[in-house]
Amino acid sequence: MLCLILNNYGSKKGNSTIVNPSPPWFNRPAPLAISSHIAIIGGGIAGVSMALHLKKQGYKVTLIEKKQRLMSGASGNPGAILEPFLGLGKSIEKEFYRTAYLYALEFYKKMGRGVFKNCGLVKTAQDKQEITRFKKISDQYCEDILTFKNDTLFLPQSGIVKPDKMIDLIDESFQVILNTTVDEIKYNAPFWSLFDQDKKTILTCDALIVCNSYNILKFEQTNPLSLDQVSGQISYIKNHLDLKNILSGSGYLTPAIKTDVGMVHICGATFDKNDVIAITKEAHLENLQKSPIDIDNNMIVGGRRKIRAMSPDHLPIVGPAPIFHRYMSDYQQIHHGIGHKKFPNAAYYENLFICTALGARGFVTAPLLAKYLSAVITGNEPDLDQRTSNALHPGRFIIRKLSKK
Numbered sequence: 001m002l003c004l005i006l007n008n009y010g011s012k013k014g015n016s017t018i019v020n021p022s023p024p025w026f027n028r029p030a031p032l033a034i035s036s037h038i039a040i041i042g043g044g045i046a047g048v049s050m051a052l053h054l055k056k057q058g059y060k061v062t063l064i065e066k067k068q069r070l071m072s073g074a075s076g077n078p079g080a081i082l083e084p085f086l087g088l089g090k091s092i093e094k095e096f097y098r099t100a101y102l103y104a105l106e107f108y109k110k111m112g113r114g115v116f117k118n119c120g121l122v123k124t125a126q127d128k129q130e131i132t133r134f135k136k137i138s139d140q141y142c143e144d145i146l147t148f149k150n151d152t153l154f155l156p157q158s159g160i161v162k163p164d165k166m167i168d169l170i171d172e173s174f175q176v177i178l179n180t181t182v183d184e185i186k187y188n189a190p191f192w193s194l195f196d197q198d199k200k201t202i203l204t205c206d207a208l209i210v211c212n213s214y215n216i217l218k219f220e221q222t223n224p225l226s227l228d229q230v231s232g233q234i235s236y237i238k239n240h241l242d243l244k245n246i247l248s249g250s251g252y253l254t255p256a257i258k259t260d261v262g263m264v265h266i267c268g269a270t271f272d273k274n275d276v277i278a279i280t281k282e283a284h285l286e287n288l289q290k291s292p293i294d295i296d297n298n299m300i301v302g303g304r305r306k307i308r309a310m311s312p313d314h315l316p317i318v319g320p321a322p323i324f325h326r327y328m329s330d331y332q333q334i335h336h337g338i339g340h341k342k343f344p345n346a347a348y349y350e351n352l353f354i355c356t357a358l359g360a361r362g363f364v365t366a367p368l369l370a371k372y373l374s375a376v377i378t379g380n381e382p383d384l385d386q387r388t389s390n391a392l393h394p395g396r397f398i399i400r401k402l403s404k405k
C-alpha cells in the first residue's frame, strides 16, 4: 500500500491506468515572482548552492550564516570527496545519486579556480561477494562514470571539492550576512520576518529557504521533521604517501591536500548517532582501522569533527514546508486507500521551503537539490521526475505514517 501511494499514484479507468502528475500531498506550490526577495538560512553547501542557483534565476538573494565564515559546519572540511551511492537494479536512490553526481561534477568544474580537483577514485571490495557485486554494478553504469578492473571499481571523473575555494568565489552576486543566528521565523502576510536571539528583526523577505541542517528543528514551523544528528570525524594524516587517486573501501584516504596544518591526506570518516563535536582518539583509531592503507598512529596530525543531519530513509529532505498538523488532519484517512475520498491539496506554509538532511554525501547532492528546488520555486519543470521529487518531499514521513495506520 505504501509503495502504491508513494510511487504509483494513479487510478484505473477501463483497462488503462491514468497516472496523475502528483498526489495532492506532494503538489507543487504556486510559482514565486522573479522580482521576489528570498532569504536563505545557513551558509553550508546546501545554502550556498541554493543561493547561486536562485541568483541565476534572477531573484534577490540574502544568505544568513550564524558563524563568522561560510562553510563552517559540516561543509567546512578542507576537502570533500565526490563518491555517489552505487546501487544495483532500478531504484530511486541509484538514479538520484547518478544524476546528482554528474551534475555536481559539472557545477564544481564550472567554478574553476581550484574548487574541484579531478583525481579519480578507486573503490576496493571488502570480500568476494562485493567483487561480484562490483562486477554487476559496472554492467549498469556507463564507462564515463565507472569501470571494473582488477576487482576494483574506478570512477575516473571523481575528485575533491575544496569548500574554502568556493567561499573565495562568492563575490557580490548575493548578499551575505555573517555572525547572525536566526532564532525565530514568522509569517505576517505577505512577508516572512527573521528574528535574532534578542528578538530584533534581521530582515523581512518574500520567501524563505531553511538550509541550516539539524538546526532546522529549532524553528516551530519545521520542528516536526524527522532528523537524526550523526557526528563524524576525519583524521589528517601527515603527507607521506604518493597517492594519485582517492582510495575508498570501508573508509577512505585522499591524495595529499593543503590544510591549515600543511599538506595532509584525509582519512575518514566516522558515523556516530550523537551530537559530540570534540575530537576523540577513539574516532581517530576507527579511521585508521578503516583506512584502505595501513597507517601508523603517530602519522595523525589533526582532524575535524562536525554533525551531519540524516533523515530516517537517508535521502535529503527538500521541497515546500508542509503545515504538519494540517497534513495530520487532511490525510488521516489515506490508510483506506487513495480512492477513499477526494483529498485536499497539500497545505504548505506560504513561500517557505526546506533543504536539509544531506547526510554523508552533501557535496554530491547539494547542487542538484538546489537546481531542483529553484525549479519548484520558479514553477519551471524540474529535472527530477515525479517519483524522485516525491521521495525527497518534506511531507513523505507523515504520509508513510498515516498510510500504515
Ligand SMILES: Cc1cc2nc3c(=O)[nH]c(=O)nc-3n(C[C@H](O)[C@H](O)[C@H](O)COP(=O)(O)OP(=O)(O)OC[C@H]3O[C@@H](n4cnc5c(N)ncnc54)[C@H](O)[C@@H]3O)c2cc1C
Pocket (backbone or CB within 6 Å): 041, 042, 043, 044, 045, 046, 047, 064, 065, 066, 067, 070, 071, 072, 073, 074, 075, 076, 077, 079, 080, 081, 082, 083, 180, 181, 182, 183, 211, 212, 213, 215, 231, 232, 233, 234, 268, 269, 270, 304, 305, 306, 307, 308, 355, 356, 357, 358, 359, 360, 361, 362, 363, 364, 365
Ligand atoms: C566528518 C565529515 C566528513 C564528510 N565528508 C564528506 C565528503 O567527503 N563528501 C561529501 O559529499 N560529504 C561529506 N560529508 C557530508 C557533508 O559535509 C554534509 O552533507 C554537508 O556539509 C551538509 O551541508 P549543509 O549545508 O546541509 O549543512 P552545514 O554545512 O552544517 O551548514 C549548515 C549551516 O547553517 C548554519 N546555521 C545553523 N543554524 C543557523 C541559524 N539559526 N541561523 C543562521 N545560520 C545557522 C551553520 O552554522 C552552518 O554553517 C561529511 C560530513 C562530515 C561530518
